[in-house]
Amino acid sequence: MLKIKNLHASIDDKEILKGINLEINPGEVHAIMGPNGSGKSTLSSVIAGKEEFDMTQGEIVFEGEELSELDPEERAHKGIFLSFQYPIEIPGVSVTNFMKAAINAHRKANGQEDMRANEMLKLIKEKSEMLEIDRKFLSRSLNEGFSGGEKKRNEIFQMAVLEPKLAILDETDSGLDIDALKVVAKGVNKLRTKDNAVLLITHYQRLLNYIQPDVVHVMVDGKIVKTGGKELALELEEKGYEWLKPEQV
Amino acid sequence: MELKDKLVSSFLAFEEEFGGENDDLHNIRNQAIQDFERIGFPAKKEEAWKYTSLNSVLKHDYSFFPKKDDSLEYRDIKDYLIDNIDTYDLVFVDGVYSSHLSQTTHDKIDVCLMSSALCKAPYKAVVDNYFNKIAPKTGLNALNTAFTREGAYIHIQKNKMADKPIQIINLSTGKESAMLLQPRNLIVVDENSHVQIIERHQSLTDRPVLTNSVTEIFAAKRAIVDYYKIQNDSTSASLIDNTFIEQQSESFCSVHTFSLGGKLTRNNLNFYQKGEHIDSTLKGVTLIEGKQHVDHNTLVHHIEPNCESHQDYKGIFDGNSTGVFNGSVVVEKEAQKTNAYQSNNNVLLTDKATINSKPQLEIFADDVKCSHGCTIGQLDEDALFYLRSRGIPKREAQGLMMYAFANNVLESVKIPELKKRINKLIAEKLGVEVGFSL
Numbered sequence: 001m002l003k004i005k006n007l008h009a010s011i012d013d014k015e016i017l018k019g020i021n022l023e024i025n026p027g028e029v030h031a032i033m034g035p036n037g038s039g040k041s042t043l044s045s046v047i048a049g050k051e052e053f054d055m056t057q058g059e060i061v062f063e064g065e066e067l068s069e070l071d072p073e074e075r076a077h078k079g080i081f082l083s084f085q086y087p088i089e090i091p092g093v094s095v096t097n098f099m100k101a102a103i104n105a106h107r108k109a110n111g112q113e114d115m116r117a118n119e120m121l122k123l124i125k126e127k128s129e130m131l132e133i134d135r136k137f138l139s140r141s142l143n144e145g146f147s148g149g150e151k152k153r154n155e156i157f158q159m160a161v162l163e164p165k166l167a168i169l170d171e172t173d174s175g176l177d178i179d180a181l182k183v184v185a186k187g188v189n190k191l192r193t194k195d196n197a198v199l200l201i202t203h204y205q206r207l208l209n210y211i212q213p214d215v216v217h218v219m220v221d222g223k224i225v226k227t228g229g230k231e232l233a234l235e236l237e238e239k240g241y242e243w244l245k246p247e248q249v
Numbered sequence: 250m251e252l253k254d255k256l257v258s259s260f261l262a263f264e265e266e267f268g269g270e271n272d273d274l275h276n277i278r279n280q281a282i283q284d285f286e287r288i289g290f291p292a293k294k295e296e297a298w299k300y301t302s303l304n305s306v307l308k309h310d311y312s313f314f315p316k317k318d319d320s321l322e323y324r325d326i327k328d329y330l331i332d333n334i335d336t337y338d339l340v341f342v343d344g345v346y347s348s349h350l351s352q353t354t355h356d357k358i359d360v361c362l363m364s365s366a367l368c369k370a371p372y373k374a375v376v377d378n379y380f381n382k383i384a385p386k387t388g389l390n391a392l393n394t395a396f397t398r399e400g401a402y403i404h405i406q407k408n409k410m411a412d413k414p415i416q417i418i419n420l421s422t423g424k425e426s427a428m429l430l431q432p433r434n435l436i437v438v439d440e441n442s443h444v445q446i447i448e449r450h451q452s453l454t455d456r457p458v459l460t461n462s463v464t465e466i467f468a469a470k471r472a473i474v475d476y477y478k479i480q481n482d483s484t485s486a487s488l489i490d491n492t493f494i495e496q497q498s499e500s501f502c503s504v505h506t507f508s509l510g511g512k513l514t515r516n517n518l519n520f521y522q523k524g525e526h527i528d529s530t531l532k533g534v535t536l537i538e539g540k541q542h543v544d545h546n547t548l549v550h551h552i553e554p555n556c557e558s559h560q561d562y563k564g565i566f567d568g569n570s571t572g573v574f575n576g577s578v579v580v581e582k583e584a585q586k587t588n589a590y591q592s593n594n595n596v597l598l599t600d601k602a603t604i605n606s607k608p609q610l611e612i613f614a615d616d617v618k619c620s621h622g623c624t625i626g627q628l629d630e631d632a633l634f635y636l637r638s639r640g641i642p643k644r645e646a647q648g649l650m651m652y653a654f655a656n657n658v659l660e661s662v663k664i665p666e667l668k669k670r671i672n673k674l675i676a677e678k679l680g681v682e683v684g685f686s687l
């Protein structure tokens with residue numbers, strides 16, 4: 001589904017991703033762990049199409065199509081979703097109006113008519129209930145004044161509504177208490193089918209108790225330095241990242 | 250002939266025809282035309298007109314003798330009125346009052362015409378007290394005063410509440426090749442009274458129109474005045490709006506100015522605080538494109554202690570449009586414990602659009618809280634990426650963000666139907682769909 005080959009990316013001439021290789025197949029859940037500043041968020045932004053970053057080498061192929069020329073919205077229409085590590089506050093745009101714009105943009109890209117209002121209400125209601133989001137939230141401005149946990153839950157709510165093929169969750173677990181974590185995990189697990197894939201970026205092993213990964217990667221200084229099964233996460237939890245400095249690998 | 254000379258030489262004929270019998274008024278007008286002759290139109294060398302040149306609007310051969318036109322029907326003007334709530338309406342067509350399109354009252358409050366107030370005995374005391382008392386002696390004010398003939402006269406007597414909003418609608422039909430309109434409004438709100446007013450200028454054709462409007466507003470003790478200006482005119486229409494507000498103790502006055510279209514728009518808006526515990530609010534949204542120009546020139550004069558003022562102007566400039574914000578706050582030595590806030594935030598959508606933003610604070614008191622901030626920028630890239638990553642195309646994402654940027658100025662609009670309308674106008678201009686809620 002997603003094939004990343006020798007990906008290099010930089011910002012302001014500073015190289016941040018230094019040759020990433022990654023292959024994710026339909027139905028799989030991959031986790032990427034690694035110390036702060038190693039480039040995990042950069043990788044997710046580059047996959048989602050953030051223009052600030054220059055892709056200097058390599059390729060990102062999603063379902064057979066090279067992505068580098070596509071706008072962020074086109075990537076979204078193809079089924080890529082990024083749950084932001086730091087969701088942006090947008091005062092003045094309500095969650096509902098935002099979701100309406102997003103849903104209809106997806107439909108338009110697929111040659112469909114706008115979704116009917118009652119159908120949309122039903123969809124939004126169903127998904128917000130699944131994620132235990134209070135209705136009052138939906139009329140509030142997007143992320144404005146939301147707590148850290150509320151923002152993350154809102155990201156997963158958007159994911160649940162848009163039903164992407166590939167969901168990239170960038171530290172969606174940080175700042176969540178255990179109950180919220182379970183709700184978020186439920187949302188993610190609901191999305192899991194043999195056709196969808198999830199890329200989890202996390203610091204903690206904790207989330208992986210609820211969403212079992214098939215593959216775990218360790219990223220250090222812009223490179224994936226180790227790849228293993230889910231037991232690798234436990235090992236990292238115990239030993240930290242020190243033993244995995246890139247020059248030793 | 251230059252417009253100025255033409256105006257001066259027409260004055261006597263105008264006085265003959267419309268001057269009326271009131272000697273005091275004759276004197277005021279005579280003085281005013283002399284002032285105008287001496288001062289003339291503002292020139293670019295004046296600091297307050299540095300970024301706004303009237304040359305392009307003064308060059309037309311304007312007609313300024315209004316003629317009565319009864320041909321307009323309600324359905325022709327419906328779009329320019331808030332028509333689905335109950336209101337008093339004062340509709341002027343080419344500067345002439347249109348009775349069949351209006352709804353006035355003398356029941357407890359006076360919502361009627363300047364022309365009758367200026368010549369009828371029951372209004373004499375109010376006119377003598379308030380007419381032409383706070384408009385500063387500028388060329389434009391003097392010109393308007395010299396040719397004062399028609400406009401809104403609103404008097405809310407003590408302890409009265411205007412039971413519905415009042416709309417003042419100035420239409421121009423384009424029957425004349427070019428038209429100079431000079432509405433003159435007087436609004437007196439007595440103690441403990443309350444009024445909401447919506448004002449709009451609308452040209453119905455592409456013929457050049459220049460409006461030089463003067464409005465004087467007096468808010469007595471504990472009065473509440475909410476004034477909304479809708480400026481969404483055609484690109485051949487220009488407006489110079491001169492609005493002056495004098496407030497007594499514990500009064501609340503707010504003016505919202507929505508500048509969404511027109512060739513050249515200049516808003517001179519002055520607040521004079523003549524008591525304590527006064528609150529003055531000035532808000533504006535400017536959203537223009539093409540070669541349009543909007544200039545906000547504000548003044549809040551804090552004269553007494555313990556008062557507040559809030560200025561919040563937002564601007565979005567597309568195409569080659571240009572904006573000016575010149576916001577003055579003067580805090581006199583006696584005006585201790587003043588809170589004065591001012592902010593002016595702008596988004597430039599192209600590199601051809603410009604904004605000149607200049608706050609001027611003159612503070613002579615020492616125990617005051619004054620803040621001002623001005624930003625000029627593009628849209629936030631991270632926020633744009635966030636919206637686009639959800640599949641919302643770039644243009645629509647930009648529209649949503651601009652909508653969000655401008656929209657919070659609307660929160661303080663107290664007439665829900667008006668808020669809805671403006672909201673819709675802004676959303677349409679930005680090409681976004683809003684108004685969907687659970």
Ligand SMILES: Nc1ncnc2c1ncn2[C@@H]1O[C@H](COP(=O)(O)OP(=O)(O)O)[C@@H](O)[C@H]1O
Pocket residue numbers: 011016034035036037038039040041042043052
């Ligand atoms: N917009 C940016 N401008 C400059 N440097 C950046 C930017 N974004 C990230 N970086 C740098 O890239 C490196 C990787 O950051 P990031 O991808 O956020 O790491 P992680 O998510 O693994 O903590 C860091 O050194 C960070 O300072």
Ligand SMILES: [Mg+2]
Pocket residue numbers: 040041042085170171
């Ligand atoms: Mg990160």
